[in-house]
Amino acid sequence: MLTAASAVLILVALYLALAGAPEANLKSETGRFAQRIIYFHIATAWVGFLAFFVTFVAGAAYLRTQARKWDRVALASAEIGTVFMLGVLVSGSIWARPAWGVWWVWDERLTISLIQFLIYVGYLMLRSSVEDPSRRARFAAVYGVVAFASVPVNFVAIRLWRTQHPLVFGTESGGLSPNMMFAFFFCLSTFTIWYVTLMWHRIRLERMRDEVEELKQRLV
Amino acid sequence: MAYLIAAYAVFWAISFGLVGSMVLRQRKLQADLRVLRQLVGDEAGRSE
Numbered sequence: 001m002l003t004a005a006s007a008v009l010i011l012v013a014l015y016l017a018l019a020g021a022p023e024a025n026l027k028s029e030t031g032r033f034a035q036r037i038i039y040f041h042i043a044t045a046w047v048g049f050l051a052f053f054v055t056f057v058a059g060a061a062y063l064r065t066q067a068r069k070w071d072r073v074a075l076a077s078a079e080i081g082t083v084f085m086l087g088v089l090v091s092g093s094i095w096a097r098p099a100w101g102v103w104w105v106w107d108e109r110l111t112i113s114l115i116q117f118l119i120y121v122g123y124l125m126l127r128s129s130v131e132d133p134s135r136r137a138r139f140a141a142v143y144g145v146v147a148f149a150s151v152p153v154n155f156v157a158i159r160l161w162r163t164q165h166p167l168v169f170g171t172e173s174g175g176l177s178p179n180m181m182f183a184f185f186f187c188l189s190t191f192t193i194w195y196v197t198l199m200w201h202r203i204r205l206e207r208m209r210d211e212v213e214e215l216k217q218r219l220v
Numbered sequence: 221m222a223y224l225i226a227a228y229a230v231f232w233a234i235s236f237g238l239v240g241s242m243v244l245r246q247r248k249l250q251a252d253l254r255v256l257r258q259l260v261g262d263e264a265g266r267s268e
Contacts (some may be wrong), residue, residue, distance in 0.1 A: 016229070081236070090227075094223050095225050198239075198242075215256035215257065218260055
């Protein structure tokens with residue numbers, strides 16, 4: 001049910017982003033088309049940040065309770081967040097080409113986003129390199145809590161430093177005009193539901209993995 | 221227009237990649253579970 005609702009909402013969001021939302025007030029046709037990338041780009045970034053926040057909360061909860069369910073939540077969320085951050089980097093780079101004339105610049109926001117992505121790739125690599133489940137969960141929880149520091153730094157980067165990356169709200173260049181807000185918030189809500197759906201399936205997968213391990217132990 | 225198509229194509233590729241990898245892992249785990257449940261069942265039957 002949740003999966004079907006997500007699929008329908010994503011199709012509606014896609015329609016809004018590509019056709020339903022008003023055109024940006026930009027001179028070049030390429031720029032106007034490229035502007036439509038940001039509806040999904042920002043929503044993807046939002047899910048990345050949300051996912052890393054959930055990893056942080058679940059990691060802290062694991063350290064407090066040692067309950068395996070929190071480790072499952074942290075892993076599921078980190079994996080989804082990392083994939084979405086990859087989407088942010090790639091879609092941002094594609095937007096940058098027509099907007100800035102280059103695929104990539106080493107400005108603060110972009111560099112921090114890349115580092116953040118690599119930090120969470122490191123989280124997943126750490127998990128796969130520790131054999132003992134309780135040590136793995138403990139190390140990953142600590143890493144997930146510390147790694148979350150990258151999220152607020154990334155969020156405030158465009159406010160702290162004068163980066164090339166546009167502010168979404170309250171700017172004259174590159175920001176969203178009020179009549180674009182419906183499509184923007186619709187995409188944001190849709191992606192949040194999409195994230196919940198993915199989490200549900202990913203956690204279920206992890207429960208199955210636990211059951212497999214338990215049955216293997218019984219046979220041994 | 222090409223950039224718009226490219227960006228959304230990347231989004232779909234990444235989304236399907238994630239969902240596809242989850243489906244494949246689920247299938248493998250389901251197959252493992254089937255075999256393991258059968259083995260555990262056989263083991264329990266033998267010990268009775």
